[in-house]
Amino acid sequence: MQISNELRAMIGRRRPGYSLEAPFYRDKEVFDLDMDVIFGRHWIYVGVEPDIPEPGDYFTVPLGRTSVVVVRDDDMTIRAFHNVCRHRGARLCDGDKGSVGNVVCPYHQWTYDLRGNLIHTEHMGEGFDRSQFSLKTVHVGNVAGLLFICLADEPPADFEQMRREMEPYILPHRISDCKIAYEEDLIENGNWKFTMENNRECYHCKANHPELTVSLYEFGFGYQPSPENAEEVHAFRELIEREHARWESCGLPSVELEFLDSRATAFRTERLPLDKAGESQTMNSKVACQKLLGDLTQRNLGGLSFWTQPNSWHHFMSDHIVTFSVLPIDPERTLLRTKWLVHKDAVEGRDYDPKELSEVWHATNKQDGSLVERTQIGSQSAAYQPGPYSPYTEELVEKFMSWYFKRLRTETGQESAIVSPFAASA
Known part of the structure; x- marks a missing residue:
């Protein structure tokens, strides 16, 4: 897409190791570029197989002005389509999720099967060729039950590499044998990049997340070393080395894989110990569900974290899984x-209480939403200017931004070899 000279200049002068100029969080031109280059051409995490366990089950994905419907067909294949009728463009499926026999447009009742084929119309004439008006398809990717879509005609091919590398980590938790026990949508009053920046660091956790930090080790997500904490670090x-060895011996891959800014389909994963009882991300760090996942028999399996660019993070414990998808609205x-x-x-x-299961991340999400809103408000001030990231606790924020600007520069013809200021400490 065409962009203004001003935006092109802002992309070119981005200072590594610092947050962004205010227009990156506020301007419609930047948002439109994000939706085109980032959300329109990369793999976006949208849901899980248990969202659509039976044929005809569907869920919808809002992405700015775009809506996508993900559905399971009669052969149990998962498919995705633009949520737009091929007649006059009416929205097809309403709500977040539902179940249908066929997809019927509410406007003029054009009817599509679960493979997207137009199978019924009225009043279109004898020679009307329905085969020319199937629903427009969207690519679907599946990583051990985590579902991704890509709107591009030719999606990044390295998705398959991520899938091969991540499936051994995720498969023991058997997403396909799970159900959704609780779910919630939260509208954060901030730009999607503020949401992602906030997630990619725990600098703020000790002061803002009393529920989450019950089960998290203080040194697990970045910490500035000093003589005072050297022994604890x-x-x-x-502890990590011992637990990795124990988990690996049980067939649970645990060591870090990190490709957050070196690939188009970028990700990071690692299994880390949990504090206190060490079983789960709960208020007492014990399991919230008495029936463990898959064939797992041990409760203290730590927390497997999986981050993907540009829009997701996931936590896998012995008893439950929490997944997060970030979807820009405006x-x-x-x-x-x-x-x-x-x-x-x-x-x-009997086995779980939804409140106990969800209370840690329910509280954490609300707290993070307030922080995102606070930052969005601050970015509107004339006094705002980009500030420096911590090289100890915000390295993953810089890697997110490095990935983001590599994508923008590639698509706008401004490729350059800018080195992260954290490279030496990585």
């Missing part, structure tokens, strides 16, 4: 979609 690193509003998964045979009220 060393002990934590030894320059200053973002949908955060969160799902809590348990074993499909777990019984509510």
